[in-house]
Amino acid sequence: MSFGAPLLLRSLNPLAVAAGEDIPDAVTIDGVTLSRSDLLGAATSVAERVARAERVAVLARPTVTTVLAVIGCLIAGVTVVPVPPDSGTAELEHILGDSGAQAWLGEAPAQTHLPVVPVRVHARSWHTYSEPEPAATAFVLYTSGTTGPPKGVVLSRGAIAAGLDAVADAWSWTADDVLVHGLPLFHVHGLILGMLGPLRVGSPVIHTGKPTPQAYAEARGTLYFGVPTVWSRIAEDPDAAKQLASARLLVSGSAPLPVPVFERLRELTGHAPVERYGMSETMITLSTRADGERRPGWVGVPVAGVRTRIRDEAGAAVAHDGESIGGLQVHGPMVFDGYLDRPEATAECWTEDGWFKTGDVAAIAADGFHRIVGRESVDLIKSGGYRIGAGEVETALLGHPDVAEVAVVGLPDADLGQRIVAYVVLGSAATDSIEKALIEHVAEQLSVHKRPREVRVVSALPRNAMGKVQKKLLG
Structure with missing residues (x-):
């Protein structure tokens, strides 16, 4: 044979x-x-x-x-x-x-x-x-x-x-x-x-059908995968969360994990979650490591075989200072072969020197840690001469106890070019001053120029069939 x-x-x-x-x-x-x-x-x-x-x-x-x-x-x-x-x-x-x-x-x-x-x-x-x-x-x-x-x-x-x-x-x-x-x-x-x-590594896998806190708690595994919604629900169920204390690793992906959920999981399970970044076209290219630091709001360093870089609109290199943001480009053996029967779309997402343009905006710290701040098409906001990632503003707002969901966009502004507007779904009853309080909250958490100029309270955010927010319908 x-x-x-x-x-x-x-x-x-x-x-x-x-x-x-x-x-x-x-x-x-x-x-x-x-x-x-x-x-x-x-x-x-x-x-x-x-x-x-x-x-x-x-x-x-x-x-x-x-x-x-x-x-x-x-x-x-x-x-x-x-x-x-x-x-x-x-x-x-x-x-x-x-x-x-x-x-x-x-x-x-x-x-x-x-x-x-x-x-x-x-x-x-x-x-x-x-x-x-x-x-x-x-x-x-x-x-x-x-x-x-x-x-x-x-x-x-x-x-x-x-x-x-x-x-x-x-x-x-x-x-x-x-x-x-x-x-x-x-x-x-x-x-x-x-x-x-699991079939490559040789480890058993238990698929729970639905990713409920109870199902995860009863499975008694060592390694758990979940999206932020799953981890948020587990964090709200202390009894289930505490059953995961015997696990080795909790991994979160597919979307940013809100910092309050990260901290609550660490408190209840004793585990700081591993966060990672990837997409259909690249699989996983960035991750915090089992044997390394877990930094809330950051997706870690390149995995084996991957190189990364960030570039501005002119293609120039962006400083790795943890604050400056640019379009994230990756190079590695797990990148896809292209879009089926779409040579033009395939060509558009590669640079002349062979790097894949992810379409995401990121910051890279001096120690190599990466932070994803959104999509270039809808999440890169240019306001008052600053380049701001909607994702970091959203993360700050999700850290407020009254905020359940949020989407941040840049809307046309005669003075600023774009003004930062936050669409917020509240997890509690609105108060008369909630909009002002949320603006001040962001100004305290981030640089003042990253604060929303306007907060709009809504009952729900527009989403597609995959559950992703359709920001182009806001405004």
């Missing part, structure tokens, strides 16, 4: 399974636990059914079917197109048409026009496949579409392997860990980090 490139999912090595070296609780999801042998046998059965396909769609519900569908495709070298299970009709048609998916693998939405290939959980096959080359495409992941129709992000097997190895190094992640999370399986965080990561 011969394998070409190194195995992407190292812990599913058929030679180890054939030798009887099993992992009895390799994956637990949807109330079902599968051993390493179960996973390999069932997923290889899936591989046999799809081996002649080029690209298939997977309705990414948190089920055993989804896990086996993805692993089966990776074994056979077939590209996976994960589809959000709550996709509306227009989004679904766009993803299927744009990706060129030839069939659904496993579950399928009602009234689909594509053929459906079943996933049989109890089927087994021990056929062996040569490992596809690292340059082969593993996934086409669709972006959230905040600036137009979702684009297909093409990720190679080699990029995924490099990205997973880099975070395993940063977080000291080993086969002795037990990962717990309840994240969606159609994006990098839940699927690639949260499911393929």
Whole structure:
């Protein structure tokens, strides 16, 4: 039996399974636990059914079917197109048409026009496949579409392997860990980090279905993944939070973790959360480390193999002083291959010397720590000659006890160029002077020129289907 490139999912090595070296609780999801042998046998059965396909769609519900569908495709070298299970009709048609998916693998939405290939959980096959080359495409992941129709992000097997190895190094992640999370399986965080990561490292993974405080507390893991909303709810449930004290690491990502939530988690669990930064196009490029400092509001240093830099609008280097901000550019082996069938969009996001332009605005401290302050397109505010990141103003406002949600934008101003305006959802009843109090709060926390000139109290913020605030609808 011969394998070409190194195995992407190292812990599913058929030679180890054939030798009887099993992992009895390799994956637990949807109330079902599968051993390493179960996973390999069932997923290889899936591989046999799809081996002649080029690209298939997977309705990414948190089920055993989804896990086996993805692993089966990776074994056979077939590209996976994960589809959000709550996709509306227009989004679904766009993803299927744009990706060129030839069939659904496993579950399928009602009234689909594509053929459906079943996933049989109890089927087994021990056929062996040569490992596809690292340059082969593993996934086409669709972006959230905040600036137009979702684009297909093409990720190679080699990029995924490099990205997973880099975070395993940063977080000291080993086969002795037990990962717990309840994240969606159609994006990098839940699927690639949260499911393929354990299958590469060899650590069992428990998917809780929904990421509730009680489910996290009952899972008894060593390594926990969550988005800020998850950690905020856990911080509000002291009994559940205290059950995580026995964990080794709490990791937060996908959005900035409010500093008050960071501090409350540290108080209740004894753990300062690890924060990290990444995107569909790059996976994780920055992180605080298991063996390093955890600085609230900062996403750490480059992971193994990554270089970063920040540039102003003219392309000039920006000082690494922790305050000056610029467009973040990255270089590393986990960066994607481009947007599917969109050569112009792909070319626009790379510099002439080969760096990927993330579209995010960041500051870098002298010691290499990074702070993300928002998106260049909507979060870089130029007011009174200053360049201000909306994200740091939002972080300051979220530190006020009366603020539940906030979005900060720059609106046209005849005098300042742009004035800083904060749209705030209050967590408590409004008072007559709340707007003034919030402006003063920011002026005390940050430089005075970063304070909002106006605070508008609203009942809700406009969000897209992925839950991201649509700032272009504010103003």
